[in-house]
Amino acid sequence: MDKILEKEIIDFIETEYWKSNLQSNSDIFTLLKIDGDDCEELLSKYAEKYNVDMNNFLWYFHYQEEGSLTFNLGSLFFKNPHNRVKEIPITPKMLTEFAISKKWNVKYPEHKLPKYRFDMLINWIFLLLVIISIAIYL
Numbered sequence: 001m002d003k004i005l006e007k008e009i010i011d012f013i014e015t016e017y018w019k020s021n022l023q024s025n026s027d028i029f030t031l032l033k034i035d036g037d038d039c040e041e042l043l044s045k046y047a048e049k050y051n052v053d054m055n056n057f058l059w060y061f062h063y064q065e066e067g068s069l070t071f072n073l074g075s076l077f078f079k080n081p082h083n084r085v086k087e088i089p090i091t092p093k094m095l096t097e098f099a100i101s102k103k104w105n106v107k108y109p110e111h112k113l114p115k116y117r118f119d120m121l122i123n124w125i126f127l128l129l130v131i132i133s134i135a136i137y138l
Contacts, residue, residue: 004050004099009092012049016042027089029063036066043090050099057104060113061088074122078114085111 010022017032029039040059047054059065060081075083088106098104 004096006092006096009046009095009099012046013042013092013095016045022092024093025091028091028095030089035064039063046095046099047104050095051102052098053103055104056106058106058108061085061106061108062090063087073126074117074119077122078118080117080119081113084113085109 006024013022013028013032014020017034020031022028022031028042029035032038034042039062043054043057046052064082065080086109088108094106
């Protein structure tokens with residue numbers, strides 16, 4: 001088995017996105033200015049390419065969900081999962097270590113998320129009210 005080097009991981013990331021001057025301890029998502037689905041897609045391709053078991057991965061420690069800053073009206077009243085925990089940056093060094101071990105190996109701090117996503121419930125109620133209002137006036 002060939003040894004996986006950080007340079008290979010950095011090249012993989014920069015091929016998927018763009019040249020970004022990533023270093024060993026760079027916060028990948030902050031440096032690339034990506035969130036949500038883009039992060040998920042990058043990690044999915046990474047896991048497939050390097051055969052990394054992502055079963056222990058908890059997205060909300062690493063990035064916001066798609067559109068959470070612009071479309072999540074409910075987050076004005078209730079924090080989304082990402083805003084309930086301390087963010088843990090993902091670096092090329094980490095991805096290299098996990099590619100070698102074939103396992104996502106972040107030790108997440110103890111935490112508790114609510115059973116229900118009240119921020120999303122508010123979004124659905126708001127959307128329903130908008131649809132009803134439009135239907136009434138048409």
